[in-house]
Amino acid sequence: MTAPGVIDADTVSGAARLAGIAVAGEDLDLLTRTMSRYAEVVAPLRDADLGDTQTPAVLDPRDGW
Amino acid sequence: MNEILNLTIAEARQLLDAREVSSVELAEATIRHIEHTDGRLHAYATVTAEQALSSARSADEEIGRGVSRGPLHGIPVGIKDLAHMRGVPTEAGSEVFKGFVPSADSTVVERLRAGGAVIVGKTVTSEVAFGPTIRPTRNAWDQDRNPEGSSAGSAVAVAARSAFAAIGTDTAGSIRAPAGVNGVVGLKPTFGLVGTSGVIPMSPSLDHVGPITRTVADCAAVLSVIAGFDPHDPHSLDVGIPAFPPDPERGFAGVRVGIERTHLPTPGLDPVVLDAVEHAATTLEGLGATIVEVEIPELELAEASIVTIKAVEASAYHLPRLRGDASGFHQVTRVILQAGALISAVQYAQARRARALITRAVRETFQRQGLDALLAPGWGPATSVPGLAPVEHASEVPFTFPMRPNTVNLTGMPAINVPCGFTETGLPRGGFELWGRPLGEPMLLSIAAAYEAVHEWHRRVPAIARTPAPEAA
Numbered sequence: 001m002t003a004p005g006v007i008d009a010d011t012v013s014g015a016a017r018l019a020g021i022a023v024a025g026e027d028l029d030l031l032t033r034t035m036s037r038y039a040e041v042v043a044p045l046r047d048a049d050l051g052d053t054q055t056p057a058v059l060d061p062r063d064g065w
Numbered sequence: 066m067n068e069i070l071n072l073t074i075a076e077a078r079q080l081l082d083a084r085e086v087s088s089v090e091l092a093e094a095t096i097r098h099i100e101h102t103d104g105r106l107h108a109y110a111t112v113t114a115e116q117a118l119s120s121a122r123s124a125d126e127e128i129g130r131g132v133s134r135g136p137l138h139g140i141p142v143g144i145k146d147l148a149h150m151r152g153v154p155t156e157a158g159s160e161v162f163k164g165f166v167p168s169a170d171s172t173v174v175e176r177l178r179a180g181g182a183v184i185v186g187k188t189v190t191s192e193v194a195f196g197p198t199i200r201p202t203r204n205a206w207d208q209d210r211n212p213e214g215s216s217a218g219s220a221v222a223v224a225a226r227s228a229f230a231a232i233g234t235d236t237a238g239s240i241r242a243p244a245g246v247n248g249v250v251g252l253k254p255t256f257g258l259v260g261t262s263g264v265i266p267m268s269p270s271l272d273h274v275g276p277i278t279r280t281v282a283d284c285a286a287v288l289s290v291i292a293g294f295d296p297h298d299p300h301s302l303d304v305g306i307p308a309f310p311p312d313p314e315r316g317f318a319g320v321r322v323g324i325e326r327t328h329l330p331t332p333g334l335d336p337v338v339l340d341a342v343e344h345a346a347t348t349l350e351g352l353g354a355t356i357v358e359v360e361i362p363e364l365e366l367a368e369a370s371i372v373t374i375k376a377v378e379a380s381a382y383h384l385p386r387l388r389g390d391a392s393g394f395h396q397v398t399r400v401i402l403q404a405g406a407l408i409s410a411v412q413y414a415q416a417r418r419a420r421a422l423i424t425r426a427v428r429e430t431f432q433r434q435g436l437d438a439l440l441a442p443g444w445g446p447a448t449s450v451p452g453l454a455p456v457e458h459a460s461e462v463p464f465t466f467p468m469r470p471n472t473v474n475l476t477g478m479p480a481i482n483v484p485c486g487f488t489e490t491g492l493p494r495g496g497f498e499l500w501g502r503p504l505g506e507p508m509l510l511s512i513a514a515a516y517e518a519v520h521e522w523h524r525r526v527p528a529i530a531r532t533p534a535p536e537a538a
Contacts, residue, residue: 015407016406016407019406019407021387021388021403026396030396030397031403031407034401034404038372038376038404041368041369042369042372042373042416043369044366045412045416045419048366050415050418050419050422051422053418053419053425054418055414055417059270059477060257060302061255061476061478061503061504062503062504064425065431065502
């Protein structure tokens with residue numbers, strides 16, 4: 001079993017199958033590296049305390065102004 | 066180069082109205098200049114010479130009868146090759162869209178046509194605005210350097226005098242970044258102010274359509290034509306359009322401009338950019354504005370939020386292609402899109418919650434401090450990158466511009482890139498940005514115009530535009 005947080009080709013290949021996308025060969029290598037990089041970029045979000053923040057139903061930049 | 070191509074839109078407008086120059090002359094000179102320079106710049110994907118000359122003849126005829134369609138009547142402009150233009154290929158820089166010819170105009174093209182603009186061609190975009198540029202555009206000031214951003218074709222065309230203005234799109238800085246490194250003005254309007262229907266989307270909740278021009282006044286002129294309610298765009302704002310022309314007489318007493326030195330600059334940012342921001346603050350203070358130091362720690366979440374939302378929404382749009390034959394995409398584009406499909410729904414929901422948190426924090430800072438604008442770092446001088454060569458098999462996939470100016474794509478606020486001078490080697494130093502309140506474009510344009518008037522950097526012309534084009538036969 002792959003440990004949580006480890007992103008390897010097996011993990012990525014499984015996630016791609018879940019998404020209904022066929023990925024293999026060189027694409028799989030590149031995608032695995034990309035997902036590792038993604039995990040680094042989103043680390044602040046993973047660890048963030050978002051409190052009770054709710055997402056507005058409609059995107060209107062004037063809201064609250 | 067024909068000197069009439071150095072005119073600003075405002076200057077060309079005066080000459081057109083006085084019949085001292087014709088739209089046909091402007092269009093012919095522009096097309097000749099494109100033919101002369103675009104082999105080195107590759108700013109255009111398609112040149113629509115015949116259509117342009119036909120539009121120019123109509124404009125001249127109308128102007129001759131005293132009909133005015135507004136500031137762009139008879140002015141040559143370029144359109145990013147994501148926006149549909151009836152009867153003209155719209156290929157989004159991708160083999161996947163090769164040969165696609167839309168049967169209707171996008172809203173932005175429709176508005177430009179109604180305003181009498183003369184569309185000279187479709188400008189190069191990186192593949193579906195997300196991947197690499199298959200045949201890269203070159204920086205207008207140094208053809209060995211990067212032009213940055215998916216709207217590079219539009220920015221390079223404007224800087225090189227191959228269009229008086231051009232339309233770009235900005236999902237994560239793609240108007241402002243190429244505008245910065247090519248020394249021109251780029252505006253990402255308030256989300257929903259300019260309709261996006263008929264523009265191939267990247268990330269619909271982050272996508273914006275906006276102008277790239279050589280001066281702030283020209284930017285205001287283009288915005289006044291393209292802004293307005295778009296019934297086919299679910300995010301379009303049904304609001305009265307603010308008066309856009311910058312007010313040169315506007316005093317700065319009472320104008321409050323924030324500066325965020327702690328959390329807004331991306332770690333590792335080029336010191337040249339930070340200097341530009343400080344220099345802008347000093348200039349604006351000298352004009353009478355009050356500079357207010359602020360801190361917005363929530364900005365630290367901006368990159369994580371936008372990279373997630375952008376990748377997921379782009380992947381959702383292209384999912385049928387990813388699940389079918391995706392071989393038409395460049396490998397880098399294909400893999401980035403595949404990555405978006407692998408991000409979980411929970412991660413996407415968290416990214417949207419972070420977006421709401423950031424938006425509230427920025428709004429409350431504006432309100433608490435009574436800000437009219439916020440100064441932000443733009444993009445630094447153009448880099449010389451190996452990526453300029455066509456990438457056959459990329460070894461790395463850059464996931465996003467790691468830049469916090471993308472925050473405004475999350476908040477929907479307007480943001481303008483303002484040119485801020487040149488390096489010792491003659492490259493644009495990049496730019497600083499001004500962010501404003503939603504629908505605060507008039508204030509942003511006024512501040513930017515005042516800064517521009519102090520320095521007049523927009524009068525410099527890149528070397529490639531100064532070389533004489535052969536005269537017409």
